[in-house]
Amino acid sequence: xxxxxxxxxxxxxxxxxxxxxxxxxxxxxxxxxxxxxxxxxxxxxxxxxxxxxxxxxxxxxxxxxxxxxxxxxxxxxxxxxxxxxxxxxxxxxxxxxxxxxxxxxxxxxxxxxxxxxxxxxxxxxxxxxxxxxxxxxxxxxxxxxxxxxxxxxxxxxx
Amino acid sequence: xxxxxxxxxxxxxxxxxxxxxxxxxxxxxxxxxxxxxxxxxxxxxxxxxxxxxxxxxxxxxxxxxxxxxxxxxxxxxxxxxxxxxxxxxxxxxxxxxxxxxxxxxxxxxxxxxxxxxxxxxxxxxxxxxxxxxxxxxxxxxxxxxxxxxxxxxxxxxxxxxxxxxxxxxxxxxxxxxxxxxxxxxxxxxxxxxxxxxxxxxxxxxxxxxxxxxxxxxxxxxxxxxxxxxxxxxxxxxxxxxxxxxxxxxxxxxxxxxxxxxxxxxxxxxxxxxxxxxxxxxxx
Amino acid sequence: xxxxxxxxxxxxxxxxxxxxxxxxxxxxxxxxxxxxxxxxxxxxxxxxxxxxxxxxxxxxxxxxxxxxxxxxxxxxxxxxxxxxxxxxxxxxxxxxxxxxxxxxxxxx
Numbered sequence: 001x002x003x004x005x006x007x008x009x010x011x012x013x014x015x016x017x018x019x020x021x022x023x024x025x026x027x028x029x030x031x032x033x034x035x036x037x038x039x040x041x042x043x044x045x046x047x048x049x050x051x052x053x054x055x056x057x058x059x060x061x062x063x064x065x066x067x068x069x070x071x072x073x074x075x076x077x078x079x080x081x082x083x084x085x086x087x088x089x090x091x092x093x094x095x096x097x098x099x100x101x102x103x104x105x106x107x108x109x110x111x112x113x114x115x116x117x118x119x120x121x122x123x124x125x126x127x128x129x130x131x132x133x134x135x136x137x138x139x140x141x142x143x144x145x146x147x148x149x150x151x152x153x154x155x156x157x158x
Numbered sequence: 159x160x161x162x163x164x165x166x167x168x169x170x171x172x173x174x175x176x177x178x179x180x181x182x183x184x185x186x187x188x189x190x191x192x193x194x195x196x197x198x199x200x201x202x203x204x205x206x207x208x209x210x211x212x213x214x215x216x217x218x219x220x221x222x223x224x225x226x227x228x229x230x231x232x233x234x235x236x237x238x239x240x241x242x243x244x245x246x247x248x249x250x251x252x253x254x255x256x257x258x259x260x261x262x263x264x265x266x267x268x269x270x271x272x273x274x275x276x277x278x279x280x281x282x283x284x285x286x287x288x289x290x291x292x293x294x295x296x297x298x299x300x301x302x303x304x305x306x307x308x309x310x311x312x313x314x315x316x317x318x319x320x321x322x323x324x325x326x327x328x329x330x331x332x333x334x335x336x337x338x339x340x341x342x343x344x345x346x347x348x349x350x351x352x353x354x355x356x357x358x359x360x361x362x363x364x365x366x367x368x369x370x371x372x373x374x375x376x377x378x379x380x381x382x383x384x385x386x387x388x389x390x391x392x393x394x395x396x397x398x399x400x401x402x403x404x405x406x407x408x409x410x411x412x413x414x415x416x417x418x419x420x421x422x423x424x425x426x427x428x429x430x431x432x433x434x435x436x437x438x439x440x441x
Numbered sequence: 442x443x444x445x446x447x448x449x450x451x452x453x454x455x456x457x458x459x460x461x462x463x464x465x466x467x468x469x470x471x472x473x474x475x476x477x478x479x480x481x482x483x484x485x486x487x488x489x490x491x492x493x494x495x496x497x498x499x500x501x502x503x504x505x506x507x508x509x510x511x512x513x514x515x516x517x518x519x520x521x522x523x524x525x526x527x528x529x530x531x532x533x534x535x536x537x538x539x540x541x542x543x544x545x546x547x548x549x
Contacts, residue, residue, distance in 0.1 A: 018180070040165040044461050046520045046540045049448055051162065078180065081187035083531055086471030088501065090183070092528050093467050094175040100463065100536070119162060123461060127526040127534055141528060167460040167541065169509045174465050
């Protein structure tokens with residue numbers, strides 16, 4: 001008996017999702033780690049209070065970074081099943097971990113354009129579902145990071 | 159105020175992203191959900207099969223008073239209904255549920271028993287039997303389905319399975335239905351085979367009561383098997399039939415065991431109204 | 442581990458500032474609970490199944506936050522913020538983030 005074609009389609013989607021999803025995730029994590037090292041000195045803080053000397057020596061500017069990512073078909077399937085059984089959904093946790101770190105990195109990239117000695121204060125993170133039918137699990141999620149970058153007055157850049 | 163940190167912290171990986179074996183997780187989830195779904199489906203199917211025959215036939219008949227198919231041959235319908243009535247009258251006691259037969263214009267040889275005591279015979283079926291006895295076997299088989307309340311049992315079964323699916327998957331979900339839909343379908347089919355066996359037995363009893371023998375009971379099934387080998391060339395025409403009436407060989411074996419070993423008893427020719435509609439060139 | 446959403450702890454001062462840390466988790470309840478919550482939705486009122494879910498998630502996220510803080514050698518997390526978002530129906534993400542610090546008692 002031949003496999004029904006729906007099953008063939010499903011299995012190939014799962015396989016594609018598994019292979020490419022894994023590749024993409026590995027590559028993304030490597031890139032995130034490399035850039036995090038690069039911006040290690042560009043501080044990202046949840047603090048709202050500035051050191052007193054900054055008040056006179058620095059100027060401020062809102063910076064933000066965002067990213068929209070989506071899970072692969074394989075992980076979406078795992079998540080759909082997990083949703084029936086209950087428990088923690090590892091597939092989404094790694095997705096969101098990547099998305100948050102990427103959003104922070106993009107915010108840092110924006111801040112880096114302000115020159116040296118930049119510190120980002122009062123960082124906040126927002127997550128939101130962007131697309132995807134409710135019954136078919138997650139489509140894609142956006143993570144946005146924003147904060148206030150303080151840069152030394154002398155920096156001419158805008 | 160404290161000094162600012164030297165740099166952003168280097169936090170260990172895998173705190174917010176715990177390591178996971180995706181394939182293993184997928185496998186165990188499929189197994190878990192599959193088992194629960196299979197158990198629930200089985201339970202509901204058994205429940206539906208148990209309860210459905212107790213739905214009063216009056217309700218069923220009121221809901222399906224007439225069929226939305228045309229009746230192109232009234233005289234043939236009259237002959238078929240006469241045959242059905244004769245068959246039922248020969249039983250002791252006669253069956254409780256009245257049956258209405260209609261000949262429909264379809265090439266595919268087939269017969270259906272549906273809700274409301276309706277039996278549909280396709281025109282193509284007339285070509286695949288050679289005597290009234292062969293036709294009576296098919297008719298009696300469908301009457302058996304109706305007397306056993308099989309149509310309503312199948313309907314309520316698929317209704318509860320549909321409800322279960324809708325509840326679990328939240329409506330249409332291609333992936334979920336493809337992954338687990340197969341098991342549900344198999345269970346339904348298995349019970350259908352039980353129904354077929356029961357209807358076959360009922361039909362044999364009816365034939366024996368009416369004709370005094372069961373010669374010709376296997377005519378239609380032999381025609382089916384003869385065409386099964388042609389299924390590849392003629393797939394469109396026969397496939398639907400094999401899907402709804404599985405296990406033909408097994409059933410023929412059971413039928414032939416019921417047939418007497420001694421020589422041919424007399425088979426009656428088809429009633430004239432029906433004979434007119436056969437197309438001998440098809441043989 | 443001291444966790445606070447203030448930036449100052451009375452009687453303590455920050456000796457070392459260790460930076461931004463975060464903990465997050467995505468969780469779902471099994472269909473049974475989803476179904477009960479759906480029923481409850483008809484009548485209104487508290488959906489205890491989901492309250493429980495959110496609490497469990499929040500605890501798990503806090504545990505991860507503390508794990509990060511411990512890994513950095515912090516003894517307190519200040520300026521903590523929670524964020525919640527729905528990732529899929531019946532599955533929600535809890536994110537908690539704050540500043541990892543090392544506190545010391547202020548000399549009188």
